[in-house]
């Protein structure tokens with residue numbers, strides 16, 4: 001495991017920001033940490049970056065416990081905060097040299113390192129530019145280069161895509177995928193689920209300071225789909241088909257709109273196949289289409305954050 005957090009608690013005065021948060025991230029994951037504003041994402045990330053001390057709970061990175069201010073573990077983490085300050089009269093290379101020197105990387109080694117990093121984040125050739133003259137998207141990339149200066153194994157980004165236009169965000173996400181392929185484990189937070197569905201291998205949803213769902217994107221989507229209603233088009237013998245559906249033990253909440261029938265169905269894939277066969281052979285229905293409605297991640301998010309039940313999706 002690259003990261004393990006157990007029963008993390010953190011309060012700000014009377015506000016409980018984290019309530020027994022558990023989070024595990026395996027080596028090599030591109031993990032999307034999603035939750036509405038105020039859910040506790042930044043608090044979690046600041047604890048990971050060693051900037052905040054939890055009230056209770058444990059954090060292990062790469063098998064070693066994290067202590068606030070512990071420098072040994074900071075070497076394993078690169079942190080991109082959710083804001084980017086103002087840097088008067090600082091050039092891109094000076095900015096990176098400064099951070100490199102903080103890790104004892106200087107001279108030619110530092111130069112080689114920042115040239116390589118600028119290439120990696122798509123800012124090759126911009127080393128002489130002033131940081132303040134860069135666009136928001138470029139500053140965000142520079143923030144990633146800075147976070148990677150000491151070659152950490154885990155890169156953590158707090159809402160890096162917030163405020164970027166769709167095209168810039170797309171390019172940024174592509175860059176993160178490439179960095180992930182180069183062997184970095186990545187944790188990326190967002191309050192917009194669809195932002196993550198294009199890029200993450202795994203997601204965790206935080207709500208009110210606790211994880212409400214965690215799993216691989218594929219498992220989560222598959223699981224959501226089995227809770228979606230069945231939708232079918234029936235062109236002949238509709239009433240016989242509906243009668244069959246009404247008497248079926250796994251079917252509930254039938255709605256009929258012309259030839260379109262939507263029904264809740266609590267069976268698995270084999271039950272679906274059997275039902276389709278029954279509709280055709282027993283009710284004599286002419287079935288044009290038959291399948292689960294496809295729920296996007298957005299609908300899962302709405303469903304999940306609507307109730308507080310703990311759900312964990314088995315990892316395949």
Ligand SMILES: Nc1ncnc2c1ncn2[C@@H]1O[C@H](COP(=O)(O)OP(=O)(O)O)[C@@H](O)[C@H]1O
Pocket residue numbers: 012015016017035036037038039040041042043044
């Ligand atoms: N410095 C702080 N002082 C008081 N309350 C805070 C502070 N930082 C965050 N909070 C509160 O803690 C909760 C979690 O906030 P945060 O971790 O920033 O969530 P997120 O990043 O998911 O939006 C919110 O209720 C927020 O208002």
Ligand SMILES: [Mg+2]
Pocket residue numbers: 041042043082158159
């Ligand atoms: Mg935040």
